[in-house]
Amino acid sequence: xxxxxxxDFRKDIKSYLDKVTQSFxxxxxxxxxxxxxxxxxxxxxxxxxxxxxxxxxxxNQQRLDASIEALKSGKKNRRRTQTYLQxxxx
Numbered sequence: 001x002x003x004x005x006x007x008d009f010r011k012d013i014k015s016y017l018d019k020v021t022q023s024f025x026x027x028x029x030x031x032x033x034x035x036x037x038x039x040x041x042x043x044x045x046x047x048x049x050x051x052x053x054x055x056x057x058x059x060n061q062q063r064l065d066a067s068i069e070a071l072k073s074g075k076k077n078r079r080r081t082q083t084y085l086q087x088x089x090x
Contacts, residue, residue, distance in 0.1 A: 002025050
């Protein structure tokens with residue numbers, strides 16, 4: 001995690017943004033007492049939104065928990081997709 005002031009960020013904005021996007025760093029820009037801004041890469045943001053969606057309902061949470069437990073216990077649970085059943089890519 002990187003931290004900087006707004007003044008330093010302005011001076012070297014390209015370098016900071018390169019670090020965020022290339023190294024998946026989180027950048028915190030302090031703007032005074034107890035205030036600030038967080039900058040993350042678009043890829044990281046999309047991953048967070050995807051996780052939020054997956055956990056948005058209790059049913060999804062239960063399915064994910066069951067899948068994680070199955071993986072941990074060594075159980076395999078394979079499903080055939082519609083594409084596979086229709087003779088698509090394998």
